[in-house]
Amino acid sequence: MIKTAILGYGRSGSTLHADPLEEFGGDFTVTAVCDIDPEARQKAASRFHCAIYDDYRKMLKRENLDLVVIVTRSDQHCQMTCDCLRAGVNVLVTKPWALDVAEAEKMIAAARQSKKLLLPWLPARWGCDLLRLQQLIASGIIGKVFMVRRREFSFGIRCDWQTERKYGGGYLLNWGPHIIDQAIQLVGEKVETVYGQLRQIINPGDVEDVFHVVMTTASGVILTCEYSIAIDQLPNWVIQGDRGTIFVKEKSVEIHQVNIPDNISPAGYGNRPEIRVTKEELNGEHRVTMSSRYGDPFVIYPAIAQAVRGESAWPVSVADALELTRILDAARRSSEEVKIINV
Numbered sequence: 001m002i003k004t005a006i007l008g009y010g011r012s013g014s015t016l017h018a019d020p021l022e023e024f025g026g027d028f029t030v031t032a033v034c035d036i037d038p039e040a041r042q043k044a045a046s047r048f049h050c051a052i053y054d055d056y057r058k059m060l061k062r063e064n065l066d067l068v069v070i071v072t073r074s075d076q077h078c079q080m081t082c083d084c085l086r087a088g089v090n091v092l093v094t095k096p097w098a099l100d101v102a103e104a105e106k107m108i109a110a111a112r113q114s115k116k117l118l119l120p121w122l123p124a125r126w127g128c129d130l131l132r133l134q135q136l137i138a139s140g141i142i143g144k145v146f147m148v149r150r151r152e153f154s155f156g157i158r159c160d161w162q163t164e165r166k167y168g169g170g171y172l173l174n175w176g177p178h179i180i181d182q183a184i185q186l187v188g189e190k191v192e193t194v195y196g197q198l199r200q201i202i203n204p205g206d207v208e209d210v211f212h213v214v215m216t217t218a219s220g221v222i223l224t225c226e227y228s229i230a231i232d233q234l235p236n237w238v239i240q241g242d243r244g245t246i247f248v249k250e251k252s253v254e255i256h257q258v259n260i261p262d263n264i265s266p267a268g269y270g271n272r273p274e275i276r277v278t279k280e281e282l283n284g285e286h287r288v289t290m291s292s293r294y295g296d297p298f299v300i301y302p303a304i305a306q307a308v309r310g311e312s313a314w315p316v317s318v319a320d321a322l323e324l325t326r327i328l329d330a331a332r333r334s335s336e337e338v339k340i341i342n343v
């Protein structure tokens, strides 16, 4: 049994993490929950019959924990992670694990000193769209990929801490760890240049609610990732290869394969190739309120148990998470300075 505490029993802590922790009661036991909100503490106590705390430092002193799951506001992750590691407890920290590279490096140093595990949570790596697209690309169905576009849209207006910089708000930190990381994972190459544009369009507060980031990889693949304010009509993914294009809209996938003839007429204008279209639906599980396009926590939590027991490595390395943070920092700097950043 992995003695686990949830630090931050809010929207995400009480669902995306509490639900699988409850489901996999044979692996995890929720021994404590810490939240500054009395109502959240009350809900957690009646659900898990566990110890409750309003101060995580007190919890670290009193409880003998194997794992703390940190799901507080984004500006709180670094300090809390370092404190938990220094108290000798393994940490799973939600996205964005850090506000910037300086924070990420502090956390990595704390993990190294404590010899405890630091597990960054990047659930979109388990997204049903990404997993299927990785298979399709590896099969060569659209040939060599040269361009990936990954987009999400909404017209929803937020008014919570996610709209304030001092709390680590903003859509680059909120959505970048999902969609920018997914595009990079799909091509599996190091990003070399980043150009970003950030805008605040409809949300209150002082941070962006729109971002547009263009990256190039080591072999020259172009990745465009955007979170935008728009009616949901454009595809969430467009992947272009030299033998076809894949379009993904929510869970519908369309593969357009091009059959380029061996003998191309030098006199023919354009030599229009034959196009074959196939369609499929993605079968992600829907165990929680969130679509499994961003990863199903019921699939991810068994991997957390294996990592904490030392049975297998956690698939999201701190080196990967650090690299992603470096790219998010570069996108912000690029927007501020209006220039391409080499990473």
Ligand SMILES: NC(=O)c1ccc[n+]([C@@H]2O[C@H](COP(=O)([O-])OP(=O)(O)OC[C@H]3O[C@@H](n4cnc5c(N)ncnc54)[C@H](O)[C@@H]3O)[C@@H](O)[C@H]2O)c1
Pocket: 007, 008, 009, 010, 011, 012, 013, 016, 034, 035, 036, 037, 040, 054, 055, 056, 071, 072, 073, 074, 076, 094, 095, 096, 121, 123, 174, 294
């Ligand atoms: N798909 C995902 O992985 C996903 C989805 C949503 C949110 N998140 C991340 O989870 C984090 C939390 O987001 P949320 O939407 O759940 O926020 P939230 O505001 O609903 O929850 C945060 C909780 O932390 C508590 N808290 C604040 N200060 C505290 C302290 N000092 N000690 C203990 N508890 C404290 C708050 O009372 C609240 O209950 C964010 O970093 C966000 O980016 C991840």
